[in-house]
Amino acid sequence: MKRDKKGLSGTFELNKLEPIHRWFSYMEGYSSILVEKELEKIGYDSIEKLYDPFGGSGTSLLVASEHGIEPFYSETNPVMSFICSTKINGVRKAKQDKTILEAIKEIYEQIENIIFVYEADKKFDGFEKYFENNRLCEILQILDIINACNNSVARDISKVAIAGVAIQISEMVRQGDLRYAKENEKSKINQNVKEVVLDKLHDIIEDIENPDVNIAYDVKLASEDSRKITFKNQIDCVITSPPYLNGTNYIRNTKLELKLLGFINDESDLPILHGKGIIAGINSVSSRNGVIDVLECVKPYVDQLQPIAYDKRIPLMVAGYFRDMQVVLERLSVALKSDGKFIMDIGDSQFSGVHIPTHEILETIAMGYGFEKYDEEILRTRRSKNGTQLSQRVLRFEIRK
Secondary structure, eight states, X not given: OOOOSTTOTTSSGGXXXXXXXXXXXXXXXXXXXXXXXXXXXXXXXXXXXXXXSSOTTOHHHHHHHHTTOEEEEOOSOHHHHHHHHIIIIIHHHHHHOHHHHHHHHHHHHHHHHOOOOOOTTOOOTTGGGGSOHHHHHXXXXXXXXXXXXXXXXXXXXXXXXXXXXXXXXXXXXXXXXXXXXXTTTSTTSOOOHHHHHHHHHHHHHHHHHOTTOOOXXXXXXXXXXXXXXXXXXXXXXXXXXXXXXXXXXXXXXXXXXXXXXXXXXXXXXXXXXXXXSOOOSHHHHHTOOSOOOOOTTTHHHHHHHTTTOSSTHHHHHHHHHHHHHHHHHXXXXXXXXXXXXXXXXXXXXXXXXXXXXXXXXXXXXXXXXXXXXXXXXXXEEEEOTTOOEEEEEEEEEEEOO
């Protein structure tokens, strides 16, 4: 098993050097090493089906398939669902059909030989403000080459390359949240569009040709929303990291990728996507209609927040997060087989000085559906801006029916 260097297994950092995982850097993700460690503890031979209710970039799912475990997932963000399925199913198909790799190499050659045509004040449905004009002209012409490819699998895999460099070639940075880069933040990053796209495609071609990359199963979308899965006593293991209750806008953070890959027309489409997932950020509260139930175990924290929160949506966000996660946990309790394992990477939060022990509250809710925690491990500690010590930890549950 690969070793955790510098205690980074709970972050995506180690994946940046791993075949397939490195195609798209997912800041909110964890490492393949963490997943392998958990699967090894449980025993690879005892797991036939694995499910990740928050698929993200597909780390758990890719590792599972590489070890001969059938993977299933849910993911409400369409660009992440696309990246997740393409990295697994696309590579598996490309391993079986050489014409796919040939088509990707043809795309590579066309990009390598392209002579760009520039247009002053290039428009991009309002997204032009996030790109320097000439770089925008270049990336859109490269997308034209990819979209003209007749091989749908090669086309999709090449689009993952575009998603993988979208932030790098823009005027933005993604550090916690997506924002405009400061003067010194882009100076050391290569923003030559052709070079960075070709570098990413080179990695993709290299990984597909890598004889050590073997994917046993396609990944299957169980449902976009993990609150709506219909599994019943079918899943052996769940390894996941739910959205953290920290106000991060997971949709807005990927809006450049969503636009470049054609999943949205303009920014007015984003609120529709906010309302699809569980409530984890204040924008999700804004797009959710109706009264949010407050669970009894959450009420003390909501009561503390209401008079002091700097944004009136924060108490609603906290209440909504745990109400939504209650539904997810109930669905997982039905989906898992008896003695099934549920591994959750999670961090706690604080708002206006009120500490929200997310791990403890989720454990309380899970116990109500028959889960028993048999182990817990702190991966790392950190401090919030006001000095509150917070942690990232792995909770390990088992369910007996």
